[in-house]
Amino acid sequence: MTALACVDPPPTRVAVRRTLSVPAGFVNCGPFAWRPGIDGVEIIHRLDASTISDASMVDGLLHLVNLGILAGRHAFEQAALGVIRTSAPDDDRAWAAFYDNSLAELADGRSPFAPIHLRARSLVVGESVLEVGSCFGFLALQCAGDGRRVHACDISLGATALLKSAARRRGDDVSAVVGDATALPFGADSVDTVTLIHLLEHLDDGSARRALSEALRVARRRVVVAVPYEDHPSEHFGHLLRLTASHLRHWAELVEPATVEFFDDHGGWMVLTPR
Structure with a gap:
């Protein structure tokens, strides 16, 4: 310093x-x-x-x-x-x-998050997707542009309102609701794919496990998880945990999906198939 x-x-x-x-x-x-x-x-x-x-x-x-x-x-x-x-x-x-400039940067690869969002979108299966921890909702809006039926959920009322407004203005079909990742306001097996992209680092260990369990409850076909690998948790972003591949493997063992795949690409990834 x-x-x-x-x-x-x-x-x-x-x-x-x-x-x-x-x-x-x-x-x-x-x-x-x-x-x-x-x-x-x-x-x-x-x-x-x-x-x-x-x-x-x-x-x-x-x-x-x-x-x-x-x-x-x-x-x-x-x-x-x-x-x-x-x-x-x-x-x-x-x-x-x-919103317009951020989505343009994601589309043409200028945003640091572009490869992460591109990979996440490539892993979505089925017609419907739920983005948990959507924040501004850039991924949700991109998935709507891909022709998916999109739901988004975030604990912040302000972020949810901004996403709704942006989706209306842009003509994107996104349903955004306020909700906690550890108690999702969605029924069992109600969407094809649930994404948790750079969300779990904001939660403590127990909450992260509950969020994964909830995602598996709601998803019919797939849960897609991405986390950053950091030397130290980014306090300014609200990160609580310094995550590694061992965290993902430990959580997968606790929630017991039918199948699980791990890989690295600009951080760690886990793809879960519900039982």
């Missing part, structure tokens, strides 16, 4: 605004700039409706995380929402640009 990283105590309030130039008193940090605020930190950026996306927003904020300017999930999420919402004159245009 360099001397520029010292914001002590960690920020409790994050203020974000867009500007075309860096005012005096701000420190450049990658594509963004920052300065200490009265009770937190102030961040400025140049992203607009043509450049805002999940990848560009995360890339800018990770520079601040790596220097210790942003610490913890709450500060990171405040900053992320602030960057997105200030990228256009109003919320509707900002979120529309964020």
